[in-house]
Amino acid sequence: MGGHTKWTIRGERLVDDGPYFRLSTVDVELPDAKTFTQYVVRMPPAAMTLVLDADHRVLLMYRHRFIVDRWIWELPGGYVDGAEDCAAAAAREVEEETGWRPRSMEHLVTFQPAIGSMDHPQMVYLARGADPTGTTPDVNEAELVRWFPLTEAAAMIDRGELVGAASVVAVYRALNMVDAQRPAGPGGRGSADRDRAGR
The missing domain is CATH 2.40.50 (OB fold (Dihydrolipoamide Acetyltransferase, E2P))
Structure with a gap:
């Protein structure tokens, strides 16, 4: 304009x-x-991944964030190293931090978490399915790694258990995407919202 x-x-x-x-x-x-x-x-770009399985469960990590001194759930992710491909960086972080290897990677959303005072691009990818690598994640990265229903992840945001900007944006974006793909009618489109309301 x-x-x-x-x-x-x-x-x-x-x-x-x-x-x-x-x-x-x-x-x-x-x-x-x-x-x-x-x-x-x-700050350099960061790449995160929302890993979603066929049952619409999302892979989350439980870790301590010392700056806010809280234990929280969040998506795997980290900085993009130099000229590294962003999708490759996101997939690498999933494997290193969770012990799961994504089967596919597609761009979900890019955003700036605090554009009034910080330049820090956040790129979120969607992985449809993942396979265990057989390796144990570094305890310094994650205390626990678990799969949660996508609707439960949204409820965790409401309870303040999932608070990181990239995780919040990705969960809501994926929830809207999954909901939009459901057929209209009973049990179809809009059922995710009903599930959340019924909790």
Whole structure:
């Protein structure tokens, strides 16, 4: 869309950086010429996978997140390494963190979790089915790995047991996709919503 005035970066100063982040202060000019300075974090893309089996169960990991000091359930995923293919990175993370190898990978959604202060693309993939590799996941990655009905994963969001942005977005996106594919009528389209309401 044309005719709009952008916010303009007038200067950026590096505060700190590392392998997976870059922290800067950015001087910004608004359309009305007012200015302000803000911290900005830039991080490499991350790739996550929602693994869904034929019974519409999703593969989740139980782990401790020290920043918020909570045990939560979430999707497997991690940073994309350099020029690594994003879908390959997502599949690699599933195998490393859960001990399951995805049978297929398709892009589900890409989003920015905190675009007002952070540039950190999150790419979520859908895997239809997975096979066990026979390896035990690293205890530092996951305390437990379990399959849950997709509708139960949505209920876990409501209970605050699944809170990560990528996991929440992916579960709702997959739930809408599965629901849309059901035939209309009793037991068909809309039944996922009824299942959630009946809990």
